[in-house]
Amino acid sequence: MAITSPFPDVEIPDLPVYDFLFSDLPDGALTSTAVIDAASGRATTYGELLEQVDRVAGALAARGISPGDVVALHSPNSPAFVALFHGILRAGATVTTVNSLYTGDEIGRQLADSKARLAITVGVLRENMAAGAAAAGVETVMVVDGAEGHESLADWLGEGRSAPAVSIDPATHLAVLPYSSGTTGLAKGVMLTHRNLVANVAQTIGIITLGPDDRVAAVLPFFHIYGMTVLLNLSLFARAQLVTFPRFDLAQFLGAIAERRCTYLFIAPPIALALARHPLVAEHDLSSVHTILSGAAPLDGALADAVAQRLDCRVVQGYGMTEMSPVSHAVPADRTDIPRGSVGLIIPNMVCRLVDPADGTDIPVPDEGMSEPGELWCLGPNVMTGYLGDDEATAQTLDADGYLHTGDIATVDAAGAFSIVDRLKELIKYHGYQVPPAELEALLLTHPGVQDAAVIGVPDGDGQEVPKAFVVRASDDVTADALMAWVAERVAAHKKVRRVEFIDAVPKSASGKILRKDLRTR
Structure with missing residues (x-):
């Protein structure tokens, strides 16, 4: 249509x-x-x-x-x-x-x-x-x-x-x-x-x-x-x-x-x-x-x-x-x-x-x-x-x-205004549920202790894909556990961030897109 x-x-x-x-x-x-x-x-x-x-x-x-x-x-x-x-x-x-x-x-x-x-x-x-x-x-x-x-x-x-x-x-x-x-x-x-x-x-x-x-x-x-x-x-x-x-x-x-x-x-x-x-x-x-x-x-x-x-x-x-x-x-x-x-x-x-x-x-x-x-x-x-x-x-x-x-x-929406949810190939499948990385990234950026963030799917011990956040801290007081708990309070259970890694900078292209392939090779 x-x-x-x-x-x-x-x-x-x-x-x-x-x-x-x-x-x-x-x-x-x-x-x-x-x-x-x-x-x-x-x-x-x-x-x-x-x-x-x-x-x-x-x-x-x-x-x-x-x-x-x-x-x-x-x-x-x-x-x-x-x-x-x-x-x-x-x-x-x-x-x-x-x-x-x-x-x-x-x-x-x-x-x-x-x-x-x-x-x-x-x-x-x-x-x-x-x-x-x-x-x-x-x-x-x-x-x-x-x-x-x-x-x-x-x-x-x-x-x-x-x-x-x-x-x-x-x-x-x-x-x-x-x-x-x-x-x-x-x-x-x-x-x-x-x-x-x-x-x-x-x-x-x-x-x-x-x-x-x-x-x-x-x-x-x-x-x-x-x-x-x-x-x-x-x-x-x-x-x-x-x-x-x-x-x-x-x-x-x-x-x-x-x-x-x-x-x-x-x-x-x-x-x-x-x-x-x-x-x-x-x-x-x-x-x-x-x-x-x-x-x-x-x-x-x-x-x-x-x-x-x-x-x-x-x-x-x-x-x-x-x-x-x-x-x-x-x-x-x-x-x-x-x-x-x-x-x-x-x-x-x-x-x-x-x-x-x-x-x-x-x-x-x-x-x-x-x-x-x-x-x-x-x-x-x-x-x-x-x-x-x-x-x-x-x-x-x-x-x-x-x-x-x-x-x-x-x-x-009904007025014909479009919103981009995520990239088809970047969607994380957690236990069969789709998790859009952009949604979690947008949420993380509202945390006062987060300067920048990127999210990708990574395998856990059982071979399942779980959301992992790469975070540039605005404050050294922020911990991984506290950040995961903060996100968990604000999203459905299947969208929770399961891992956090602190990095100095999120890799991005000249046009500002997150280079997720670079994060996957870490």
Whole structure:
């Protein structure tokens, strides 16, 4: 049973990403600031950005890069990233963005799998990129800020070349190849077309309301699809200003928000936790912030409430996956009735299904209250064309009707608002009962002695799976027994935490997702 979006369909222009974002840029906007480097304060106007994009595209074409070629971009957030990313697309090539935290081996696998012809990196990451490029046989490596034996961005821009004339089909031509593990297995190249990326901006701009007066704190990495679409492309389309951070440092983040008067924060739950609890927050004037949107992982409603109360601003969630470019659900700006723990409504041009993982039957929207949980399936123009070179994984994720099986367990209420309960593959089976780790994690984070927490299933002496919590203490007075007893008072018997291990930090990806596989290897 299809659950349709409450919004009317929007027009999706049949345009490449560059033309969609910039072709109708009015002359008056050319002198407006597009990107500000948080550390240096250096600003790039929209006019300067377009000139840089064209020159990057021209430099790539002069080096033999043309439509169908793949270029790897390995860089933290910066104004240069913006120019390079869109310059690659302007040249008709495909961008495979590389995680800044990857090792040389991991980079080598991605470059080889994506068949990258050229790689772009920065000085501080050059050693790992050099190792990866050598392993993958990529001979040309450009170092943005310069290095002996390598071309730099200044070299490319200094050539003053014009962008080449290219002709591509937005519906079929790959714009980006980000890598994601999807619902299972090793990281795979997610094939996203120009139409996929254009569609997702068109679908979300009326819900995630940004405008020319907004300043967006861009701390989540652009190499991740959340940063790429929601921070980068959506902000540029709205003619907002991007304030870029190469990494998350709380003091720098808060200082720049106060100094630059940022209005919109796109974050992940770990940053929400800091905003709710860290004493540094009280030392900065954050009154310019009117909206915070959290994504990449479920944000507990109580934590969202704490952030909203402390910063006196609107706090909402969205939901998506790399395979959906990424947004499929979001909370509209004018809907104050949707609980903060919800990821919101289905965006325009999409339909969804909730499917019982036990018997495959559809779960309908209830007449009142909340539905039973089911796996979320999504269909729309923002859904990927498949995984690069992996037909089997594609078939496991995209069904014959085009629905993407997210692997996430969700519920929907009578108003059409969805909530993510957990990952299908992360559910703990305790004596046949399903225990969602996210529920226990959210509860643990309300304990005053807990700074951070993650929960996984581990085998007990009888071979049964039991919930185990990995906890970062806020106070040394907290003991494992006391914490387990505290949880037991607040959950059903089958959901009790049976083991606790104290750790220094919960391992997380750059986008804020808990790396449960790392915890399982402990």
